[in-house]
Amino acid sequence: WLISLITLGALLADEPADKTPPATPPVLAAFSDSPKVKTRAEWEARVPALRDAFADQIYGRLPESREPVLIDHKAVSADGITGASAAGEFILEDPTLHRRFSVAYILPMGDGPYPAIMQFSFCGNPLALGGREAFSAPFNGAPDFCSRFANMPLPEGDDPFLISMPVERLLAKGMAVVSIYAGDVIPDDREKAIPLLEDLSPADDPAVRPGAIAAWGWVASLAVTQLETNSRFDPDRMAVMGHSRNGKAAFAAMLFDPRIDLLWAHQSGTGGATLNRSYEGESIENITGGFPHWFAPAYRDFAGLETELPIDQHMALGTMAPRPVLFGGGWDDLWAGPMGAYRTAEGADPAYELYGLSGLDQTDPEEMNANADIAVFIREGTHGTKLSDWENFIAFVSQHFGLDE
Numbered sequence: 001w002l003i004s005l006i007t008l009g010a011l012l013a014d015e016p017a018d019k020t021p022p023a024t025p026p027v028l029a030a031f032s033d034s035p036k037v038k039t040r041a042e043w044e045a046r047v048p049a050l051r052d053a054f055a056d057q058i059y060g061r062l063p064e065s066r067e068p069v070l071i072d073h074k075a076v077s078a079d080g081i082t083g084a085s086a087a088g089e090f091i092l093e094d095p096t097l098h099r100r101f102s103v104a105y106i107l108p109m110g111d112g113p114y115p116a117i118m119q120f121s122f123c124g125n126p127l128a129l130g131g132r133e134a135f136s137a138p139f140n141g142a143p144d145f146c147s148r149f150a151n152m153p154l155p156e157g158d159d160p161f162l163i164s165m166p167v168e169r170l171l172a173k174g175m176a177v178v179s180i181y182a183g184d185v186i187p188d189d190r191e192k193a194i195p196l197l198e199d200l201s202p203a204d205d206p207a208v209r210p211g212a213i214a215a216w217g218w219v220a221s222l223a224v225t226q227l228e229t230n231s232r233f234d235p236d237r238m239a240v241m242g243h244s245r246n247g248k249a250a251f252a253a254m255l256f257d258p259r260i261d262l263l264w265a266h267q268s269g270t271g272g273a274t275l276n277r278s279y280e281g282e283s284i285e286n287i288t289g290g291f292p293h294w295f296a297p298a299y300r301d302f303a304g305l306e307t308e309l310p311i312d313q314h315m316a317l318g319t320m321a322p323r324p325v326l327f328g329g330g331w332d333d334l335w336a337g338p339m340g341a342y343r344t345a346e347g348a349d350p351a352y353e354l355y356g357l358s359g360l361d362q363t364d365p366e367e368m369n370a371n372a373d374i375a376v377f378i379r380e381g382t383h384g385t386k387l388s389d390w391e392n393f394i395a396f397v398s399q400h401f402g403l404d405e
């Protein structure tokens, strides 16, 4: 497979100096000659090696264990939350660094097991769940910028949500609302994160030490293990979502954890849904220079050499087949490369076709098809998660998780 991955690089080696984006290589073209992938079984046989390639060249290697240590399971009052039947939180510890984090949840009415919508929060679970202080605040503090959201009213109309989930809207659809703050395990701070990531690394090779993006995804995997052992949550309907850097984490979680059933990566950009080869928005040089703790050091070797990366994000999406995936973007959010995410979606189509699915089934990047297994919406405006973006996600989840409209 390595040789065939290199073929993809060779195919694209004639990249013109003006950095015109190359056509998106279809995901199976990577394997067109040695030997050609024609069946689902052949594709699935490639997937473990592809996941390893993503670990070694972009995200870093993760510990094998996905078993958290359960420290406590507490009930939290759901009074005043319209449509909630109960709320609570699991206090977990990761099995390697033994750092604590909380998995907060609010359950809808009706009978379970409920589909779970898990969001990676920026500022901790109380703010993510609408300013509800009964949930544990981050154990090791939140990023500085979070203080400005502390006493802010919830957004109105279609203002960007960014920090909080539309809890009552999700409950009304019968979804369990789940929030994690992965920054409790690996803080989003270069100085603090790198020594922890070195300790987390299962490999001796410093080039493949995990980045924070993959490590946050691993924290979501630990949470999934906990939810899957609780009969109130449906193990076959676990969705993850994240915005921006958290969208990259959600993308990595879906890539490395086949137990996750559905992904929404919103404006996740480079290192997330956006094709490295798209030359749109943030480059590998920008992201690895600005955020050296986010990825394996090996990724930096491809700064300015995007077309030499033997893998690209469409191949990661191909490994997610047949699971449903939604990408959101904004036309003015050029830094996150909205069309680069659309091209990732186009390139992954052949892998979904092996499952008899249509994959991306839309011709206009603005018009997502909620029935399709890969859907993209690019809307007007800039960076942020708006209520209307959540409504697109709700339509997509409802379709794929069989929830009533």
Ligand code: GCU
Residues within 6 Å of the ligand: 243, 244, 245, 246, 267, 268, 269, 270, 282, 287, 290, 335
């Ligand atoms: C920076 C970074 C992006 C990231 C974004 C965010 O802009 O360059 O890669 O997605 O922060 O997380 O908001």
